[in-house]
Structure formats: C-alpha cells, structure tokens
Amino acid sequence: MNFDLTQYPPIVQQIAGYGLQGYDLAMGWLLSPAAWSQFAILVGAYVLAVLISRKLRPMLARLIDPREKQNLFTAPRLFVLQFLPLILPLLAYALTGIGEQIVRSIFDSGAVIAFGKRLFMFLAVRTFVRDILKDPFLKVLGKFILIPIAALYAFGLLDLVSATLTDTVVGVGNIKFSLMAIVRGVIAGSILFWLGQWSNGQTSALIEKQEMRPSLRQLLMKLVEFMIFGAAFLILMNVMGINLGALAVLGGAIGVGLGFGLQKIASNFISGVILLVEGQATVGDYVELDGGEAGTIVKMTARAAILETYDGRWIVVPNEDFITTRVVNYSDSGSANRYEAEFSVSYDTDINLVPDIIEAAVSKHAEVLAAPYPPDCELRGFGDSGINFAVEFWVNGIDDGPNKYTSDVLFLIWNALRDNNITIPYPQRVVEIKGGFPTATPASE
The missing domain is CATH 3.30.70.100 (Alpha-Beta Plaits)
Known part of the structure; x- marks a missing residue:
C-alpha cells in the first residue's frame, strides 16, 4: 500500500508510517502458518477447557459440597467451593500454555498465543473479583486495582508501566518517593490494614468466648489490636522502602514532646490500663465519684470513661479520676x-x-x-x-x-x-392554754 503524503505535516507522515508497519506486520501474521496455528490452538484450548469444565465442575461441586454432613472440614470445604468458577479460565490458561510450548518449538514464534494466554488470565482475575470476592472493600480493591493490573498484563504493558512509575520520582523537600513506591504502598497498605481489621475481629470474637473478667477481656482485645496494627504499619514501611531507623529518631523526639506536653493524656492512658487490669470498674458498672458524677459506665476508651445517667446525659470522666479520687461502685462484686x-x-x-x-x-x-x-x-x-x-x-x-x-x-x-387497720399518723399539735380563756370585760357606760 503506497500513499502520497508529502503534502501533509511530518507528524502525520510518521503516524501513517507506523500504521503501514502495523498493517504489514498484521498481514504477515495472518498469512503465515505460525499465526493460523496459534489462533487455532487458542480456539481449541478454549473449546477443550469449556468441555472439561462442564464435566469437572459439577463433579467437584458434589464432592466438595458439605451439605450432607457437617464436620470439622465444613468451613474449609465451603471456602474451596466458592472458587469453582475459576476452573474454566484457568483450564484455558493451562491448555494455552501447553500449546504455546508446542508452537514455539515448531515455529520459534508465539506472540499471538502468548497474548491469548494472558487474556485468559485476565478473565480469571475478572471472574475472581466479580463472583468470588464478597467483602465490599476487597471488591472495590479488586475492581480498581487488580483488574487494571491484569489488563496491563494482558496487553504486555505491565513491565513498561512499572518501569515508568519506578523512574518517576516525586517529593516534598528532601523526602522523595517514586510513583511505584506510592502505588505499592497504597496497595500493600489497603491489604495489610484490611487483614489487620479482619484478624482483629476474629481475635476479638475468640476472646469474647473465653471465661475471664470483662476488664481483662477488654485489655486483651486492645493489646491484640495494638500489636496487629503495629505489625501492619512496620510491614508497610518496609514495603515502601522507608528507613525505620529514621522513624526511631522521630519516635524518640515525639516521645519527649509527649512527656512534656501531653502529661495528662499519658496519665489517663496509664490509668485506663490499670483500671482494665485491676477490674475495679468496667463497662456496665454503676459508679459514683467523689465529685458527684454518677452513672452507668457505657464505654471505656484510652483516655476516659463515659457514664450514662438515668436522665439520658453522658458524662466523660478522665481515667485518672478513677485512680486518684474516691469511687463508689454499686455493681462491683455482684450487684x-x-x-x-x-x-x-x-x-x-x-x-x-x-x-x-x-x-x-x-x-x-x-x-x-x-x-x-x-x-x-x-x-x-x-x-x-x-x-x-x-x-x-x-x-x-x-x-x-x-x-x-x-x-x-x-x-x-x-x-x-x-x-391490718394500722393508722399512719399525720402531724398533730395540742395547744394548752393555762388559766383558761380570758373573760371579756363589759365596756363601762
């Protein structure tokens, strides 16, 4: 195909040149036995995957489904059962991979079938996000992060985009980050803190079932929550490549500032830990403080306890007041x-x-x-x-x-x-006038 483009600007001529090269390359592929064989293998792999999945999926469903008998393995089997929709795209991916090896050994070329294999992986990721992920947060994460990454992988652009993000550096002052570090931090942070929230919920539910004082139970739950999210934060810092030694210096400076400027907050925090350990006052107790505050403890935070009075008002009492003043607990040691x-x-x-x-x-x-x-x-x-x-x-x-x-x-x-005919008295007064009533003297005429 020849066109006279000399009267057009150079950029139009360059774009047209790229288009002609792409056209010639496409025609070369379409007319070559290697291209036709790769298309045929792709179609055959997909059809074979469909036939196998139609037989295999119902059989696995009957084998894994635990409805007939409930036992220790019921939950794991239900977990595995939800991944059955991935059988078709993963089978197509595996069969295409076998076909790619054959084509490369014969024609020393496999670009078309490699693209088809990556496309089947994209379909597997899309099925995973659409049909398997149930958590709303993970579903959003999969829709806006996992599927775009799979799409870039399918078109062979993932390495190029990754290299571009790694080479692009942004920063504020002396602090510089590559865009790749920021993206990696957002993805890893979202997953880590979701895992932290999920594991904290599971641990809290397990602690709730244990026989122990409510105050000790709350202390363990807070301690586990602090450890989980602290570990998630440290892992995230390592993923983003941030030097933890610098954070240690920064943490020391913040600690000095807290010691001088936030003494009351630190005192209330320590007092809250003491209350939880000793169990002298916990959620549900009716207490009365020396200052006159009285009510039922409805919530205990790191800084204060919240009392609810019988007239519907909430009173925020610092934890330190429970340690340094006299407290009457009407519900302790039985109610x-x-x-x-x-x-x-x-x-x-x-x-x-x-x-x-x-x-x-x-x-x-x-x-x-x-x-x-x-x-x-x-x-x-x-x-x-x-x-x-x-x-x-x-x-x-x-x-x-x-x-x-x-x-x-x-x-x-x-x-x-x-x-029983018993009278309840009311106030009575007996007035005794000594000497009798005075007599009136007639007025003299």
Whole structure:
C-alpha cells in the first residue's frame, strides 16, 4: 500500500508510517502458518477447557459440597467451593500454555498465543473479583486495582508501566518517593490494614468466648489490636522502602514532646490500663465519684470513661479520676444493694405486730432478695406525731432509672398497714392554754 503524503505535516507522515508497519506486520501474521496455528490452538484450548469444565465442575461441586454432613472440614470445604468458577479460565490458561510450548518449538514464534494466554488470565482475575470476592472493600480493591493490573498484563504493558512509575520520582523537600513506591504502598497498605481489621475481629470474637473478667477481656482485645496494627504499619514501611531507623529518631523526639506536653493524656492512658487490669470498674458498672458524677459506665476508651445517667446525659470522666479520687461502685462484686423505706404508725398501735407484718409484705416483692439478708423492719424512734420505723431490703440493681424499688415497697407497706387497720399518723399539735380563756370585760357606760 503506497500513499502520497508529502503534502501533509511530518507528524502525520510518521503516524501513517507506523500504521503501514502495523498493517504489514498484521498481514504477515495472518498469512503465515505460525499465526493460523496459534489462533487455532487458542480456539481449541478454549473449546477443550469449556468441555472439561462442564464435566469437572459439577463433579467437584458434589464432592466438595458439605451439605450432607457437617464436620470439622465444613468451613474449609465451603471456602474451596466458592472458587469453582475459576476452573474454566484457568483450564484455558493451562491448555494455552501447553500449546504455546508446542508452537514455539515448531515455529520459534508465539506472540499471538502468548497474548491469548494472558487474556485468559485476565478473565480469571475478572471472574475472581466479580463472583468470588464478597467483602465490599476487597471488591472495590479488586475492581480498581487488580483488574487494571491484569489488563496491563494482558496487553504486555505491565513491565513498561512499572518501569515508568519506578523512574518517576516525586517529593516534598528532601523526602522523595517514586510513583511505584506510592502505588505499592497504597496497595500493600489497603491489604495489610484490611487483614489487620479482619484478624482483629476474629481475635476479638475468640476472646469474647473465653471465661475471664470483662476488664481483662477488654485489655486483651486492645493489646491484640495494638500489636496487629503495629505489625501492619512496620510491614508497610518496609514495603515502601522507608528507613525505620529514621522513624526511631522521630519516635524518640515525639516521645519527649509527649512527656512534656501531653502529661495528662499519658496519665489517663496509664490509668485506663490499670483500671482494665485491676477490674475495679468496667463497662456496665454503676459508679459514683467523689465529685458527684454518677452513672452507668457505657464505654471505656484510652483516655476516659463515659457514664450514662438515668436522665439520658453522658458524662466523660478522665481515667485518672478513677485512680486518684474516691469511687463508689454499686455493681462491683455482684450487684446486690441495700435500701430502706421509712414509715410511721400511730401511738395507739401495738408495735410488736408491725415488724412481722411489714417483713412479710415486703418479701412478696419479686425483686427483693432473701440473701444476703431478708427484709428487716426496725424501730427507729418515737416522733412527735407517731412511732418511726424503717424496713431494710436487698435488691439486684440500682434504685433509680427503670427500677423504683423504694416506691414499690412503700406501696406494699401502705396496703399492709391498711389491711391490718394500722393508722399512719399525720402531724398533730395540742395547744394548752393555762388559766383558761380570758373573760371579756363589759365596756363601762
């Protein structure tokens, strides 16, 4: 094919020259026995892979599927079962590789069949991302990173792009990175921290099943999380080629700064570790601090504990306050607490009968405990208007929020006294006028 392009700009002539070279090369391939044999092997390998996979995939599915009997190997078998869609492209890749060896031994050429083999690998990667990956994060990672890399590999551009990224250096000040190091860091960082999150979740679930104090359980979970992500960070630094010795110097400088400028944060962090180790206060406990803060611990962080009051407010209390001040824990060593309800009876009552009546009535409450002590009615004193009593009782929980134990007990006392015709007095005053009432003197006329 000859065209007169002398009247066109040089760049057009150069592009046309490349196009003619590509055309001649394509025609040479299409008309050569080596090209036709490679196309034929590609088609044959794919057809053979389809036929084998149609027979092999159902057979493997029946063999691996654990639905009939559940045992120790159920989970691994289910894991393997999800990879069955890869049989077709991987079989085509393997058969094409065998055909490539044959073609190269006969014609000393195999560019076409090599491209077909890489194309089958691209199809395998695409199937893996589309049908096998279920985690949303991994699916996004596969769609925007793994598939483009497989596409570059299929067209034979992966080495060229990799070399270009390696030679391109960017930096800020004295810190310089190649684009390849940045890309490698993004990919490795995404995978490492996903693995860290997944392994941390698995470890936390395993620790949750163990019989131990809640505070110790939380400490172990935090320790494992710190170790996992710390290891992931160090591996990432090695992958990106960052000198860890420089980080050690930087870490020492940061440590000095933390020691002087962040003493309170460090103190609260250490106090939090002490709380978790000793278990004196943990999530779910109802506590009251010396400063008047009171509530149920709903969350413990590295810096502070969060208390939720019964009126719905959250109070953030630094961990240091739990160590340096007096703390009343109403839920520690069991959640049984003692309360009392006061009442009075009139002076004309046989007070010897009152304790048995009240104790029997209070014992009927479903939440009142018989241990460590049953209800106990005590005589407290003789008041101005009546005889004062109080009944002590034990319950599990706090007499506030959803629980109104004292109110319920007072209702029981009222009903018991009424049923036994015992009067609850009200304030009375007797006024005595000595000498009688003065008589009125008639006014003189």
